[in-house]
Amino acid sequence: MELSDKTARQMYEGIRQNPPRKPFGLGERVALVNIDLQRAYTDVGSFKTAYTGHPQQMDHINTLTDVCRQLGAPVIWTYVAYLPHSEDAGLWGTRTDTPDSLQNIKDGSPRAELDPRLNIADSDIKLRKHMASVFTETLLPSLFTFKKVDTVILTGGSTSGCVRASAVEALSRSYRAIVVEECVADKHESPHFASLYDICAKYGDVMGIDAVLTELRGRL
DSSP states (O other): OOOOOOOOOHHHHHHSSSSSSOOOOOOOSSEEEEOOOOHHHOOOTOTTTOOOOOHHHEEEEHHHHHHHHTTTOOOEEEEEEEEEEEETTTTHSSSSOTTTTTTGGGSSGGGGBBBBTTTTTTEEEEEEESSSOOOOOSSSHHHHHHHOOEEEEEEEEOIIIHHHHHHHHHTTTOOOOEEEEEEEEEEHHHHHHHHHHHHIIOOOOEOOHHHHHHHHHHTO
């Protein structure tokens, strides 16, 4: 194992400046998946499980969704929530049982509500999920087959949890995974930047919001 005294942020900045491979790039048909931008993770004034990211994260996500809608690309909003007695939470969701635990995010509760700052259209798809990856036990694989999607643009959180899991599974299913740097966040910067480094190195592309918007707007 190679040792280093660099921080996760420094490691990520280094790989962004000197990428080890060609980017996957955006393919022909994109879908935007906004992961778990619900109050349990965004409302820092109400829930201790919440966290903040880039100060313009929500604004950037709203802009990105507008452009994707103009392209006719699917726009998906996922949220994690469980049945009243947590029968669908599995081993992952039932590791702990406190008021702040994952299994106690109940469908229809304030913790499951999507952030009110988000501009969600009637044509968008809201998708409840149970596990880390957006692909696990959801309709996304069949939806993407129907829509002939080859590229999944990911926003939301957490970077080290559901975003990373979704990027890994996207590549495993032969989708190009694009993580928008300013649009993902985590509880702490170390797992955030370590995960961005890992995605850059192996599983997908991490792109800035300006670069993503420029490429998408060029298709309008």
